[in-house]
Amino acid sequence: MSDTRLARDGGNPVWTDGWPLWPQPGPGAERRLLDTLHSGRWAVSGHWTGRPALESELATTFAEFTGARWCLPVDHGSSALLTALHAVGVRPGDEVIVPGLTWVASASVVARAGAVPVLVDIDPRTLCIDPAAVAAAVTPATTAIIAVHLYSAMADMDALRELADRHGLALIEDAAQSYGARWRGRGAGSLGIAGAFSTQQGKTLTSGEGGLFVTSDAQVRDRAEMLRGDGRRYARGPHTVGRPDLEEVPAVQGWNMHLSEFQSALLLDGLERLDEQNRQRAAAAELLDKLLTEYGDLEPVDPYPGNDRRAYYHYVIRLRDGAFGGHDAATVADALGAELGYWIHPPYQPLNAHPLYDPRRLPGVAEQGRAAGFDPARFHLPAAHREARRAVVLHHPMLLGSEDHLHAVIEAFDKVRQHAADLVPGSNR
Numbered sequence: 001m002s003d004t005r006l007a008r009d010g011g012n013p014v015w016t017d018g019w020p021l022w023p024q025p026g027p028g029a030e031r032r033l034l035d036t037l038h039s040g041r042w043a044v045s046g047h048w049t050g051r052p053a054l055e056s057e058l059a060t061t062f063a064e065f066t067g068a069r070w071c072l073p074v075d076h077g078s079s080a081l082l083t084a085l086h087a088v089g090v091r092p093g094d095e096v097i098v099p100g101l102t103w104v105a106s107a108s109v110v111a112r113a114g115a116v117p118v119l120v121d122i123d124p125r126t127l128c129i130d131p132a133a134v135a136a137a138v139t140p141a142t143t144a145i146i147a148v149h150l151y152s153a154m155a156d157m158d159a160l161r162e163l164a165d166r167h168g169l170a171l172i173e174d175a176a177q178s179y180g181a182r183w184r185g186r187g188a189g190s191l192g193i194a195g196a197f198s199t200q201q202g203k204t205l206t207s208g209e210g211g212l213f214v215t216s217d218a219q220v221r222d223r224a225e226m227l228r229g230d231g232r233r234y235a236r237g238p239h240t241v242g243r244p245d246l247e248e249v250p251a252v253q254g255w256n257m258h259l260s261e262f263q264s265a266l267l268l269d270g271l272e273r274l275d276e277q278n279r280q281r282a283a284a285a286e287l288l289d290k291l292l293t294e295y296g297d298l299e300p301v302d303p304y305p306g307n308d309r310r311a312y313y314h315y316v317i318r319l320r321d322g323a324f325g326g327h328d329a330a331t332v333a334d335a336l337g338a339e340l341g342y343w344i345h346p347p348y349q350p351l352n353a354h355p356l357y358d359p360r361r362l363p364g365v366a367e368q369g370r371a372a373g374f375d376p377a378r379f380h381l382p383a384a385h386r387e388a389r390r391a392v393v394l395h396h397p398m399l400l401g402s403e404d405h406l407h408a409v410i411e412a413f414d415k416v417r418q419h420a421a422d423l424v425p426g427s428n429r
């Protein structure tokens with residue numbers, strides 16, 4: 001018997017046939033992992049076996065993918081950001097401008113480096129950092145800007161580049177969510193002095209955990225290589241089988257942020273399919289934009305013209321004023337998720353109200369009298385809050401399904417729209 005109530009009220013869901021799994025290993029992944037297993041080399045810090053570490057192959061392949069000159073694989077996206085901050089010379093006490101709507105790590109790494117994260121508002125068109133808000137936040141203590149390319153759009157790299165040049169600031173890209181996106185033909189991550197990517201489980205290129213740092217600046221590259229390796233770097237001289245491949249350089253204080261060879265194997269596998277998957281995601285997102293906006297109550301993300309190729313980590317659609325009975329995104333997303341059997345959710349909580357973000361909790365901050373500067377509540381982020389209340393977010397594996405999957409999404413929006421009067425506020429954040 002068909003029960004036409006909302007699935008969250010016990011009715012029949014729109015879709016019960018599941019969604020594409022993520023991550024998806026390619027046909028060559030097992031061979032690569034097994035070869036690594038028996039290779040005698042599981043880490044960069046292992047011995048030379050007669051052939052370069054897989055991570056060097058990954059570094060070359062990924063640098064080419066982005067268009068940056070160099071890549072250094074690291075253990076997390078957060079480490080790539082931390083490496084970038086240290087490598088470009090951000091110092092304790094400096095101010096670093098960060099968008100107020102992003103994953104907490106974009107800002108928490110700044111505090112971890114001893115610098116002050118200055119949160120600024122977003123441009124509602126793209127959900128990315130608002131260049132006008134950046135301009136208003138620059139002070140004599142500012143030394144860097146972190147541009148986050150959020151969900152499916154790139155930050156305005158022309159405006160940010162102009163600001164960075166005018167004030168002598170380092171422009172760092174947090175490209176964790178934008179593999180393959182382009183700005184005027186140039187790859188995300190390659191436009192600033194350094195770019196940081198995450199290869200954590202949910203990302204469109206993943207090794208479970210991991211990260212990738214890119215730069216085209218030789219000095220930054222050299223410092224970054226030692227920073228991520230406890231001060232070690234690949235030996236510049238000839239290699240000897242059975243001896244370490246790394247040499248010790250007493251130049252910078254680093255940490256061990258190396259990526260393992262197994263993770264490099266998975267990323268080389270993922271890179272072989274990334275372009276094709278990105279094309280599929282983009283085609284699905286374009287179809288959703290077209291069909292979901294037909295009623296006029298939903299508004300898609302509006303990328304800047306310079307963002308000539310989009311990459312979809314999350315697909316985002318916004319509820320216009322009064323749409324869906326005036327309910328917020330959390331309520332609508334919860335109902336949609338029940339119809340589709342997948343986690344659909346609102347965006348991140350803005351960082352001046354995010355339960356996981358409060359750098360005053362870092363060791364030493366209160367004792368050193370730095371708590372006031374680190375208080376997230378001192379920043380005003382009205383656009384971030386408005387968008388967080390009205391944006392519904394779909395994770396990228398939903399874009400990798402069949403046409404039937406996409407039509408189920410449309411049907412679920414239709415059903416929830418028709419039942420808007422039955423919705424009860426509730427969050428699945």
Ligand SMILES: Cc1ncc(COP(=O)(O)O)c(C=O)c1O
Pocket residue numbers: 076077078079102103105106148174176177197198199200209210211
């Ligand atoms: C925008 C953004 N920045 C930074 C990170 C941090 O990456 P990781 O979790 O690999 O440290 C993430 C990943 O979650 C992210 O989405």
